[in-house]
Amino acid sequence: MDFELSPDLVEIKKKVDDFAKREFTEDVAYHYDHDEKYPEEIFRKSFNEHIVDYSNPWSILIATQELCRYDAGLGISMLLPYFGNEVIALFGNEKQKEKYLNRVFNGTAKMGFAVTEPGGGSDVANIKTTAVKKGDHYVLNGSKMFITNGDVADFFVLLARTSEEKKKHHGMSVFIVERSMPGFKSNKIRGKLGVRATDTAELILENVEVPEENLVGEPGKGFYYIMTFFDISRAYVAAQALGISQGILDRTLKILEKRGGVTSAGESTQFEIADMATRIEAAKLLTYEAASHIFSFNPDPAVTSMAKAYAAETAVYVSQKAMNVAGIDGLDSGMERFFRDAKIMEIWEGTSEIERLVIARMLKTGDDQ
Amino acid sequence: MMEEYEILRTTVREFVDKNIENIALNIEKDGIKDDLIAKLGSQGFLTARVPVESGGSGLDDRAYMIILEEIARSSPSVAMKVFITNMFFDLYNPGNDTVNAVASGKMNVSVAFPEIYKESKETGDLRIENGKLRGIKRNVINGNCGMMIVSSSDGKNLYLVRSGFTAKGKSHLGIRGLDFSDVEFDTGDYEAIQNRNYGNVTSAITSSGKFISAIFTGLSEGTVDKAIEYSKVRFAFDHPLMDYGPIASSLSFMKMEIDMIRSFSYSASDSYETALSKIKAKAVSVDAARLALQVHGGYGYIEDFGIEKFYRDAMALSIIFGNDDNENTIVSEHIFGGKSGSV
Numbered sequence: 001m002d003f004e005l006s007p008d009l010v011e012i013k014k015k016v017d018d019f020a021k022r023e024f025t026e027d028v029a030y031h032y033d034h035d036e037k038y039p040e041e042i043f044r045k046s047f048n049e050h051i052v053d054y055s056n057p058w059s060i061l062i063a064t065q066e067l068c069r070y071d072a073g074l075g076i077s078m079l080l081p082y083f084g085n086e087v088i089a090l091f092g093n094e095k096q097k098e099k100y101l102n103r104v105f106n107g108t109a110k111m112g113f114a115v116t117e118p119g120g121g122s123d124v125a126n127i128k129t130t131a132v133k134k135g136d137h138y139v140l141n142g143s144k145m146f147i148t149n150g151d152v153a154d155f156f157v158l159l160a161r162t163s164e165e166k167k168k169h170h171g172m173s174v175f176i177v178e179r180s181m182p183g184f185k186s187n188k189i190r191g192k193l194g195v196r197a198t199d200t201a202e203l204i205l206e207n208v209e210v211p212e213e214n215l216v217g218e219p220g221k222g223f224y225y226i227m228t229f230f231d232i233s234r235a236y237v238a239a240q241a242l243g244i245s246q247g248i249l250d251r252t253l254k255i256l257e258k259r260g261g262v263t264s265a266g267e268s269t270q271f272e273i274a275d276m277a278t279r280i281e282a283a284k285l286l287t288y289e290a291a292s293h294i295f296s297f298n299p300d301p302a303v304t305s306m307a308k309a310y311a312a313e314t315a316v317y318v319s320q321k322a323m324n325v326a327g328i329d330g331l332d333s334g335m336e337r338f339f340r341d342a343k344i345m346e347i348w349e350g351t352s353e354i355e356r357l358v359i360a361r362m363l364k365t366g367d368d369q
Numbered sequence: 370m371m372e373e374y375e376i377l378r379t380t381v382r383e384f385v386d387k388n389i390e391n392i393a394l395n396i397e398k399d400g401i402k403d404d405l406i407a408k409l410g411s412q413g414f415l416t417a418r419v420p421v422e423s424g425g426s427g428l429d430d431r432a433y434m435i436i437l438e439e440i441a442r443s444s445p446s447v448a449m450k451v452f453i454t455n456m457f458f459d460l461y462n463p464g465n466d467t468v469n470a471v472a473s474g475k476m477n478v479s480v481a482f483p484e485i486y487k488e489s490k491e492t493g494d495l496r497i498e499n500g501k502l503r504g505i506k507r508n509v510i511n512g513n514c515g516m517m518i519v520s521s522s523d524g525k526n527l528y529l530v531r532s533g534f535t536a537k538g539k540s541h542l543g544i545r546g547l548d549f550s551d552v553e554f555d556t557g558d559y560e561a562i563q564n565r566n567y568g569n570v571t572s573a574i575t576s577s578g579k580f581i582s583a584i585f586t587g588l589s590e591g592t593v594d595k596a597i598e599y600s601k602v603r604f605a606f607d608h609p610l611m612d613y614g615p616i617a618s619s620l621s622f623m624k625m626e627i628d629m630i631r632s633f634s635y636s637a638s639d640s641y642e643t644a645l646s647k648i649k650a651k652a653v654s655v656d657a658a659r660l661a662l663q664v665h666g667g668y669g670y671i672e673d674f675g676i677e678k679f680y681r682d683a684m685a686l687s688i689i690f691g692n693d694d695n696e697n698t699i700v701s702e703h704i705f706g707g708k709s710g711s712v
Contacts, residue, residue: 316659325488352663
């Protein structure tokens with residue numbers, strides 16, 4: 001057991017920090033938040049400078065954390081072009097990896113992950129989008145909601161129902177759907193509370209013909225593929241929340257520094273700062289533990305869900321405490337952006353309620369272990 | 370009497386449904402338009418606390434609280450506008466002409482709060498130079514108005530400024546129906562307020578604890594009621610959300626908290642109870658808005674559902690009304706018989 005980052009990761013952390021400090025200035029962050037614009041130009045820079053090394057999962061995790069420490073909307077946007085790649089990497093065939101993943105990793109395409117629907121967020125098995133086989137292709141109909149990258153991605157891994165089964169989570173399959181396929185439409189969703197630099201859209205599928213070769217893995221196994229993906233991605237979301245929390249604590253300490261230092265702030269404030277920092281440290285340990293299990297191919301879904309829910313709730317907790325410490329000066333500063341960004345952490349990729357259900361179901365007694 | 374209050378509540382709720390709820394999103398984006406201000410004026414809301422003989426509505430505490438609550442259920446920004454306007458007259462009534470101008474929507478008045486923000490080093494500086502009032506007040510809610518009551522930097526003197534100031538609005542977290550501005554003064558068109566009900570803006574705000582409580586209570590109830598309705602119609606795993614224990618009990622518990630605070634605030638009579646009303650209502654509001662947003666899931670996070678606004682407004686108002694220092698002094702006196710927690 002070692003609580004130190006490896007020398008490689010320390011170097012990566014520094015590289016990401018330098019990038020975020022240089023690119024995510026207050027003005028830039030304000031601008032993309034205000035305009036709800038995807039930061040394509042900054043993503044290009046991060047791509048060219050190899051800020052995120054996708055061959056090393058720990059590097060992704062640390063980069064996620066550090067990017068979000070400076071700005072969540074911009075930070076997450078640096079990682080989003082690859083969003084959902086694990087589904088193809090784990091369950092796709094060689095041809096699909098070559099045709100789609102290669103383009104994502106060489107920077108010529110962006111992908112997205114389309115599961116949630118207007119009537120089903122947490123209840124993944126309840127999705128209504130259908131895929132009906134006709135000859136050598138499937139015909140897809142339905143709609144997807146709150147799809148990250150929905151308006152900018154070139155293709156999506158998308159969950160649809162291929163057959164009606166007794167158990168609802170059976171009979172679902174994953175497809176690679178290209179934006180250019182006739183019948184595919186996206187409508188950008190504006191007016192998000194936070195992470196406004198990230199792109200979100202509604203997807204409409206009207207008789208979209210998807211070739212059979214774009215079916216990922218086996219038909220009927222889609223639900224399991226998606227859940228396996230969540231078991232991985234939730235560790236990264238925990239890292240997002242962790243980064244946001246640390247960014248808020250950084251800012252809070254800077255504000256207190258200007259007011260004469262933490263120790264002159266009064267004991268009540270000192271206690272609050274101590275609680276913020278303690279929760280962040282605990283969230284970090286949970287996140288790294290979850291990641292360590294996942295990256296050694298032995299995921300522990302209970303720990304992953306604990307990390308995700310706890311880090312998310314920590315982000316919201318520290319965001320509220322920090323706003324109170326900042327007071328009136330926080331209302332028009334970057335602090336209020338962090339406050340708005342933090343809240344999505346409790347919702348996306350599994351609400352805290354869903355995480356708690358996973359945790360409760362996965363717990364084992366000492367005898368079972 | 371109780372019946373009259375309930376009739377008033379119904380009347381205000383109908384007014385809000387007809388004139389505010391349907392444009393609540395626009396208010397967030399474009400501010401409170403003149404025609405709505407005029408309607409609030411003609412209903413007597415803007416001059417609710419002005420005595421009848423001075424041209425106002427002369428409403429008692431509870432009636433005024435009901436108005437603030439019912440408006441805040443839909444738009445905390447509009448409730449804040451009503452509060453600030455009434456506070457203006459509570460601090461100083463320049464005369465019936467002003468009352469009439471406000472009630473008819475022709476004059477927009479405000480009060481600058483910055484002296485209560487003890488935590489900030491950047492509240493601005495205002496001074497008298499050669500008979501002119503000069504300087505800047507930062508972070509003023511509704512600074513873009515026709516007439517403003519503003520205090521000197523030391524908080525000792527109050528001035529009514531009739532013209533000669535400009536508000537520079539900034540983007541801000543909440544209460545976006547009103548501007549959040551740095552206001553620059555360079556004017557001879559002002560008067561020093563001598564005979565006044567309160568020593569300064571801070572004591573006026575502290576004395577208004579019940580009314581501030583009403584705004585927070587209305588906000589909390591507005592957002593939680595929306596979540597309760599949503600929990601009846603949104604299904605997950607073949608059941609409406611209200612069928613799930615954690616969601617049902619969180620919403621019920623929050624609703625009970627709100628109901629307790631509301632009934633307590635109505636009967637609050639001394640400074641301790643007034644302080645308690647504000648502290649409790651404020652503490653619940655951010656939690657209420659967070660819960661309501663969470664129940665709505667992704668839909669809560671986008672503006673169309675009118676939920677995320679409450680989360681921003683609850684946090685913003687918690688700050689705008691100042692930290693609870695003054696209230697805590699009162700509470701401390703009541704509980705410890707003197708100053709406490711001062712190390």
